[in-house]
Amino acid sequence: MDETKLAVQVADLTVAYQEKPVLWDVDLDVPQGVLMAIVGPNGAGKTTMLKAILGLLTPAAGHVSIFGKPYQQQRSLVGYVPQRGSVDWDFPTSVLDVVMMGNYGKLGWVRRPGAADRRAAQSALEKVGMADYADRQISQLSGGQQQRTFLARALMQDAQVYFMDEPFQGVDATTERAIVDLLKELRAQGKTVLAVHHDLQTVPEYFDWVMLLNVRRIASGPVKEVFTDENLRAAYGGRVGFLNKRQDP
Amino acid sequence: MSSAQIEIQLIGIVVAAACALPGVFLVLRGMAMMSDAISHTVLLGIVLGFLITGDLESPWLLFGAAAMGLLTVSLTELLNRTRLVKQDAAIGLVFPALFSIAVILISRFARGVHLDTDAVLLGELAFAPFDRLMLFGALLPRSLVVMSIILVINLLFILALYKELKLATFDAGLAAALGFSPALIHYGLMGMVSITAVGAFDAVGSILVVAFMVAPAAAAYLLTDKLERMLLYSVGLGALGAVGGYWMAHLMDANIAGSMATVIGLLFLLCLLFAPERGLLATAARRQRQRWEFAQTMLTIHLLHHEGTPEAEIENRLDHLHDHLRWEPAFAQGVVQRADERGLVRLENGSLHLTEAGRGLATTMLTEKR
Numbered sequence: 001m002d003e004t005k006l007a008v009q010v011a012d013l014t015v016a017y018q019e020k021p022v023l024w025d026v027d028l029d030v031p032q033g034v035l036m037a038i039v040g041p042n043g044a045g046k047t048t049m050l051k052a053i054l055g056l057l058t059p060a061a062g063h064v065s066i067f068g069k070p071y072q073q074q075r076s077l078v079g080y081v082p083q084r085g086s087v088d089w090d091f092p093t094s095v096l097d098v099v100m101m102g103n104y105g106k107l108g109w110v111r112r113p114g115a116a117d118r119r120a121a122q123s124a125l126e127k128v129g130m131a132d133y134a135d136r137q138i139s140q141l142s143g144g145q146q147q148r149t150f151l152a153r154a155l156m157q158d159a160q161v162y163f164m165d166e167p168f169q170g171v172d173a174t175t176e177r178a179i180v181d182l183l184k185e186l187r188a189q190g191k192t193v194l195a196v197h198h199d200l201q202t203v204p205e206y207f208d209w210v211m212l213l214n215v216r217r218i219a220s221g222p223v224k225e226v227f228t229d230e231n232l233r234a235a236y237g238g239r240v241g242f243l244n245k246r247q248d249p
Numbered sequence: 250m251s252s253a254q255i256e257i258q259l260i261g262i263v264v265a266a267a268c269a270l271p272g273v274f275l276v277l278r279g280m281a282m283m284s285d286a287i288s289h290t291v292l293l294g295i296v297l298g299f300l301i302t303g304d305l306e307s308p309w310l311l312f313g314a315a316a317m318g319l320l321t322v323s324l325t326e327l328l329n330r331t332r333l334v335k336q337d338a339a340i341g342l343v344f345p346a347l348f349s350i351a352v353i354l355i356s357r358f359a360r361g362v363h364l365d366t367d368a369v370l371l372g373e374l375a376f377a378p379f380d381r382l383m384l385f386g387a388l389l390p391r392s393l394v395v396m397s398i399i400l401v402i403n404l405l406f407i408l409a410l411y412k413e414l415k416l417a418t419f420d421a422g423l424a425a426a427l428g429f430s431p432a433l434i435h436y437g438l439m440g441m442v443s444i445t446a447v448g449a450f451d452a453v454g455s456i457l458v459v460a461f462m463v464a465p466a467a468a469a470y471l472l473t474d475k476l477e478r479m480l481l482y483s484v485g486l487g488a489l490g491a492v493g494g495y496w497m498a499h500l501m502d503a504n505i506a507g508s509m510a511t512v513i514g515l516l517f518l519l520c521l522l523f524a525p526e527r528g529l530l531a532t533a534a535r536r537q538r539q540r541w542e543f544a545q546t547m548l549t550i551h552l553l554h555h556e557g558t559p560e561a562e563i564e565n566r567l568d569h570l571h572d573h574l575r576w577e578p579a580f581a582q583g584v585v586q587r588a589d590e591r592g593l594v595r596l597e598n599g600s601l602h603l604t605e606a607g608r609g610l611a612t613t614m615l616t617e618k619r
Contacts, residue, residue: 018332054426072428080426087420091277092474101416105427110409137474153423 007032007161007192013062022048026217033190037197040213046196050163079159081150096134102156124152144175164195253378260393261491264449265461267400269483271441272462284462286344287318288446288455293351318443374505392452399448453506460510468517471524544584549611552603565601
């Protein structure tokens with residue numbers, strides 16, 4: 001793997017909430033151009049890991065690099081899609097406005113978005129099939145439309161690596177399809193995506209790499225190699241109903 | 250109108266505008282009560298500043314007060330972060346503690362000075378025109394000058410950092426990921442609230458500061474779904490409350506600050522009731538309309554279900570709806586009448602038939618994935 005360019009490199013990452021470890025000594029190497037699912041049971045530390053990588057919380061130990069440099073120097077290369085439920089959708093603003101927020105990082109402090117940002121936001125909305133919703137007040141969106149708005153905002157960031165926290169959570173079939181297409185398109189452009197994912201059934205279909213996490217890293221690598229019953233059992237304990245239903249090829 | 254009357258109203262308008270601007274962000278962040286805490290605890294900053302400088306006019310008082318506002322915020326967060334005390338309880342613990350220290354200090358060391366606690370709570374707007382200072386060759390009321398400066402500072406702050414304030418309020422996580430420190434923006438906003446509270450409470454008292462910060466913003470939130478307009482409407486509503494309150498006090502010979510707070514409260518109540526889309530009346534009307542529409546849809550589906558079957562004769566009779574859809578006869582009558590007017594059903598000899606439109610509605614509702 002030394003030959004491939006590593007998009008994300010995490011070493012010895014440990015996060016604790018008041019001496020209680022939530023992530024324990026996690027190592028992770030993600031090569032450029034893969035779609036990686038991060039799976040694990042509730043409380044496994046999936047969201048915490050994303051937040052620690054993005055510097056949204058301070059780890060007790062470890063370090064993170066994006067294309068070989070600390071995150072703080074590589075902000076412009078990173079796109080972030082938080083959990084849909086993490087914001088107040090009654091906030092008085094429009095869909096286009098939320099999408100434009102993706103460009104705020106490039107604008108820097110004080111500078112205001114202009115007509116070019118508007119056009120970019122509109123075309124990002126077109127990519128997620130939301131072109132007609134630009135002027136809609138965000139409280140009028142369905143869950144799937146909210147998610148697509150967030151994805152359009154991430155596209156505005158025009159990043160190299162995307163971190164997505166449960167992009168498929170509670171969305172309708174149309175949106176799920178749209179997200180999958182978008183992920184594939186991002187991969188075709190050589191972008192890297194790390195997404196927290198809940199539905200084990202769709203992992204092999206939607207992603208090519210996977211990380212199994214349960215406070216510690218159980219395994220990570222290409223889906224074909226590491227998405228095994230043994231690793232799943234190790235991550236979920238005996239609690240994977242999915243395993244019993246799955247028919248091994 | 251005498252010039253004193255005009256001046257008092259002007260002061261009211263400027264204070265209302267200066268308070269409404271940060272108030273919008275407090276309300277959107279769910280931190281409205283922080284305005285209550287800060288507008289009281291700044292008194293401690295003023296008292297300490299006075300005890301150190303011995304001068305009530307010293308600009309250090311303003312700095313001391315602003316610092317005390319920020320201390321209130323950080324103490325609250327410190328308590329909250331222990332996870333042993335919730336945010337609202339933390340505010341309730343910090344604010345009386347700091348405020349009562351100020352009250353004790355005043356009663357012990359600053360008795361006889363202008364800092365009496367009644368004035369802190371209610372202000373002395375009626376006397377504001379008597380306290381004047383020279384500026385640009387004109388003798389202007391001190392509070393008008395001070396508050397105008399603070400209004401300009403608030404305006405500049407929001408104009409400069411509008412996009413940052415919006416982002417950090419809507420999605421603090423993304424703000425942090427993009428490198429806009431939400432903590433910095435948060436404390437900037439709280440500093441603005443503190444300075445505004447200090448400047449305003451001398452003129453209008455802390456109760457009115459809270460009313461000016463929270464009520465216009467909460468009312469504007471009901472009137473619009475655009476942040477720019479929410480800011481604009483808050484300023485307008487606050488100013489209206491200030492002028493209306495002045496005249497109410499004039500007519501009733503009552504306390505001016507109290508009257509202004511009352512009028513702002515009434516303006517909020519009007520918005521709560523009559524706001525075009527989110528008001529209580531509009532919501533009730535919408536619910537009522539949806540109830541009738543839903544009932545009509547139920548009716549068409551019921552009719553479609555039994556259409557062409559042998560039991561249709563019994564099921565699809567008007568007087569039978571009571572048994573099958575559990576509708577009171579009067580309600581069933583209403584639904585059928587409305588469905589008939591919309592051209593969804595036909596009533597023939599007490600038996601109901603779907604029209605083409607009614608069949609269409611029922612089929613779409615049944616097949617629509619939701």
